[in-house]
Every structure is written in structure tokens, then in C-alpha cells.
Amino acid sequence: MRFSAFDTSLWFATAVAPVATPALNERLEADVCVVGGGYTGLATALELACRGLNVVLLEAEEIGFGGSGRNAGHCTPTFHHHSIPQIRQMLGPVYGERLIARQTGANAVVAQYIARYNIDCEWQQNGYLMAAHTPSAMARLVLKTDEYNAVGQRIRLLDRDEACALTGSQRFHGGWFHPAAGHLNPLGYARGLARAVVQEGGRVFSRSAVCNVARQGGRWQVNTSNGSVLADKVIFATGAYSRLGWPGLDQTFRIQKVFVAATEPLPVSVRQQVLPLNTTTHDGRGDIFVYKYNAEGRIVASMFPMGRRGRDMAFTHQVMSERLHWLHPQIAKSVRWDYFWMGELDMQRKTIPRLYGLAPGVVALTGLAGRGVPTGSMLGGILADWATDVPAAELALNIEPIRAAPAYMSVAPSLALRYYRWRDNRAARHDGVELPPYH
Incomplete structure (x- = not known):
């Protein structure tokens, strides 16, 4: 799929310079390979690096190329479409309350990242x-x-x-x-998160699109055109910009x-x-x-x-x-x-993040649907919990089997x-x- 132009935005013209992130051209090993250089992937890699894991992040284009670098910059820790009672009804009392707590507290996560790593991104918390x-x-x-x-x-x-x-x-x-709501330069924030990942010891590669993922013994080999990462676990955090990395992932949304x-x-x-x-x-x-x-x-x-x-x-x-x-x-x-x-x-029917179990040791997350800054930032903690073997029943999101978005989602948002x-x-x-x- 061809995505919209990236370099025409105000953010591209005004964001701080990115940290150097070379293309992957070697074979590496890691505890976790994160695919996707937007907020969700960056926050996940940052959380994992801070927990002492060896983490490699692969981005197909440049850091923040997707929604994380081109959104409007609003940071409002609410649900995009559903009311609080509807979230409980959809997810049940356990997962509903967990997601509500994470989402409504998401701006504290954003503010903490910005303060801890001195991220230059025009952060204003004026409501x-x-x-x-x-x-x-x-x-x-x-x-x-x-x-x-x-x-x-x-x-x-x-x-x-x-x-x-x-x-x-x-x-x-x-x-x-x-x-507690705020706004920022979203590309500046994404680039700041990437710098923080590198600062904490994570390795970040851009221009490194994932071609496929294959089982290699008891681990997973994540292949790009010029390199590979052999990892115990793999996390796809590519959102609306999902491509060929895992079959069917780009069909979970419209x-x-x-x-x-x-x-x-x-x-x-x-x-x-x-x-x-x-x-x-x-x-x-x-x-x-x-x-x-x-x-x-x-x-x-x-x-x-x-x-x-x-x-x-x-x-x-x-x-x-x-x-x-x-x-x-x-x-x-x-x-x-x-x-x-x-x-x-x-966009998918529930308009809340969906955590898909793709295979043992491989998950994907899609469905931010317009609340990217706070939601993507807080999801890093949930995915890091999964990668560090927090039991599935204790995660803030339920792990679901992958499923294609219903056909009507092609027209439902515009209608x-x-x-x-x-x-x-x-x-x-x-x-x-x-x-x-x-x-």
C-alpha cells in the first residue's frame, strides 16, 4: 500500500533532528525484537531496555513515519468513541477496569517520558x-x-x-x-523516544522493513532484506502502517x-x-x-x-x-x-487497542484509531509485561486470536x-x- 507523503507536514519541518538509526545489514540476536518505530513500538522498546532486556527495534521507513509522526499532536487520555460503561461492557469487569486505568493515566506516562529524557517536543499540558x-x-x-x-x-x-x-x-x-490533557510536536516526541531507547541500551534500525518471520529452533528469526534478528519474542507494533511482516496483520483493520x-x-x-x-x-x-x-x-x-x-x-x-x-x-x-x-x-470495530496472539512468542497490536499519543505511550508497558512473562490473565489487554476486520469497516467510518x-x-x-x- 502507498501511504500519504510524510515530509510535507509542519512537524517534519520543525521537529528536532533524529538520532542516528542505521539500516540493519547484519545478523543480530536479542531477547525481544520490536517491529515498528511509532509510539507503541518505541515505548515498548524503552520499557524493555529499562528492565534490562536486550531489545532490537526495526522500522521500515524512518522513526515516526506512521501516525506517530503525522498526527495532530493532541494528547487526551480518554476513549475515542466509547463511554466508560461501554468499555466495561465490551471487555468485562476485569479487562475493562485495567484498560480504563491505563488509558486514563496515559498522560502521566507521556509527561514522565518527556521529563526523564528531556524530550524537546513542544509539550504543553494546558488541558x-x-x-x-x-x-x-x-x-x-x-x-x-x-x-x-x-x-x-x-x-x-x-x-x-x-x-x-x-x-x-x-x-x-x-x-x-x-x-491533564496536553499537546506536543508528535514527530519530536517520537524522535525523543527513539533517542531514549538508544540511551537505555536498545538498538534501533530504520529503513529496515521486515520481510517475514520464521521459526528457528526455539526462537524466531526476523528477516529484512539485508539482515536478521534472532529473538526469543517478537512484537509487531506497526498499526495502520502494517505491511508484509506477518500474514493477515494488515487485514485486522481498515x-x-x-x-x-x-x-x-x-x-x-x-x-x-x-x-x-x-x-x-x-x-x-x-x-x-x-x-x-x-x-x-x-x-x-x-x-x-x-x-x-x-x-x-x-x-x-x-x-x-x-x-x-x-x-x-x-x-x-x-x-x-x-x-x-x-x-x-x-480503524476496527471496537476502536480500542487489540492485542493479537500470532504464534507462541509472537504478538501484534493494532487499533489505536485516533488516540495515538497517550495510548501508544501507555501500551509500551503492557507489551513489556507480556514480553517479561507476566501471565496472560494478569495483562491489561486480553490476548485474542488474529481476525480480519469485517467488510463493513471499509465504509462504516465514513457513514x-x-x-x-x-x-x-x-x-x-x-x-x-x-x-x-x-x-
Whole structure:
């Protein structure tokens, strides 16, 4: 599969330089071979190296090439689609509670990595606002507040005046505020994790795509075009960018594209009025518009492609400019968008991470589905637990047999977006609220 261009993003232009990671051109031995140089693979390799294991990480392209280097940079330790009670219902009381604890505590893992290894990645922990785009939307946010606070979070429900003060927008009727959320330069964070792995004694190789994995005695030989790693255990952490390393792994999900764009740097006078505390903001609609600043004062905003949006660049810039101006008249409709890039999400039905047992001593994990920064970071601890022989019954994820994503997942995400847009438009009309441009 051809993936979207990587070097067109704001992050590629501004992230700190990567640590040297040569291509593998020799035969190595390791306790664990990790395949995939994104957050999940890097955090796993880091945890294993810190536990004293001999770990080798192989990346097909360069560190952070996948979603870890091209996402929007939001770090919000919540579940992307399901409520807390739904997570318990899907996974049962044991695995449900374990995953809830790991996910809601994931930002502490991110902050700890950044502090411990002095990772230069524009880290800002100024919170996340999910706005109420209509008065009736507040009812769902009240319920969401209660659910997350019941598991130890410190969520605040904001009224209209508080949401306006936090964002500078008169369009919001209140909001759900998570104070522990943050944002960062995602490629800078990935490169910092790679540097940390090397610092802890792990070996990291890029431009080293895995061709296949074969049993070699009681161990596994992970082969690339010019080298191999003989390991006791193998972990595939390739997510949406899975290729040929293990048969069927790339069929466990369906690709959903997302795009991110960054404006020109905005004047200080505007930034004092729009997101004055540099909070990540979600406009509350199911057809999402999420935005925040980078270190240069650019608005970085993300949306999903739909129809012409995401394909026709002039139209896409127009949609984003008018949405931003509608939310914040302080920003001119003529604002310039300097960067535009695409990424791929590994969507599957449950929209939570799935841990697959591929063979004795081999596992894979896919399904981050849009919560990559916190989720990928915390998954390293779970996979390191598996690799260090924590009993399966004690892991925070249940090990499942590999299975292909159902065929309907090829269309379900786009149909869901259209449903959410219809639902939100209906609610706005019912509440007598003005609809945004291109609704």
C-alpha cells in the first residue's frame, strides 16, 4: 500500500533532528525484537531496555513515519468513541477496569517520558475542551463528566461564560474540560523516544522493513532484506502502517484517512483572544474540528475527509478557513494555510487497542484509531509485561486470536461521520442555533 507523503507536514519541518538509526545489514540476536518505530513500538522498546532486556527495534521507513509522526499532536487520555460503561461492557469487569486505568493515566506516562529524557517536543499540558455546540449537547457532557470523575479524573463541566473565556469563541454553550490533557510536536516526541531507547541500551534500525518471520529452533528469526534478528519474542507494533511482516496483520483493520493543516503564525494580539491559554479545543461536533497552537503560534487543525473536503485543496482550505472564522471572527477568512498533510488510522470495530496472539512468542497490536499519543505511550508497558512473562490473565489487554476486520469497516467510518453531521445539524435546528459553514 502507498501511504500519504510524510515530509510535507509542519512537524517534519520543525521537529528536532533524529538520532542516528542505521539500516540493519547484519545478523543480530536479542531477547525481544520490536517491529515498528511509532509510539507503541518505541515505548515498548524503552520499557524493555529499562528492565534490562536486550531489545532490537526495526522500522521500515524512518522513526515516526506512521501516525506517530503525522498526527495532530493532541494528547487526551480518554476513549475515542466509547463511554466508560461501554468499555466495561465490551471487555468485562476485569479487562475493562485495567484498560480504563491505563488509558486514563496515559498522560502521566507521556509527561514522565518527556521529563526523564528531556524530550524537546513542544509539550504543553494546558488541558482539553470538548465544547457543547448546542445547549442540548450539555446533557451528554454532564454524563461524561460523571463517568470520568468516577474513575479518578478531575474533569470540570464549564458553563457558557467559562467556555467563552477559555476559547475566545461565542459559539460554545459550555464544555467538558480535562485539565491533564496536553499537546506536543508528535514527530519530536517520537524522535525523543527513539533517542531514549538508544540511551537505555536498545538498538534501533530504520529503513529496515521486515520481510517475514520464521521459526528457528526455539526462537524466531526476523528477516529484512539485508539482515536478521534472532529473538526469543517478537512484537509487531506497526498499526495502520502494517505491511508484509506477518500474514493477515494488515487485514485486522481498515484505513481511515485524516488530514491536518497549519495556518501561518498568528499575531500575538489574535492569540491573546483566541485560545488564550493554548488549550486544545474540540468544537463538539461528531464531524470533528479539533485545533490548538504549535510553538510558533500557528493554529493546527484536523478534520476527516468527506466528499471534496480533503481532495480538493482550494475547497478544503476554504472550508477550514470559514469554520475557523465562524468560531473565531478574530481570525480573518483570508488566513493562510502553510502546511497540509494526511495520515492513516487503523480503524476496527471496537476502536480500542487489540492485542493479537500470532504464534507462541509472537504478538501484534493494532487499533489505536485516533488516540495515538497517550495510548501508544501507555501500551509500551503492557507489551513489556507480556514480553517479561507476566501471565496472560494478569495483562491489561486480553490476548485474542488474529481476525480480519469485517467488510463493513471499509465504509462504516465514513457513514458514521455523515450520521454524526446529520444528528448535530438536527440538534442545532431544534435548539435554534446557527449552523457552521459547509454543514
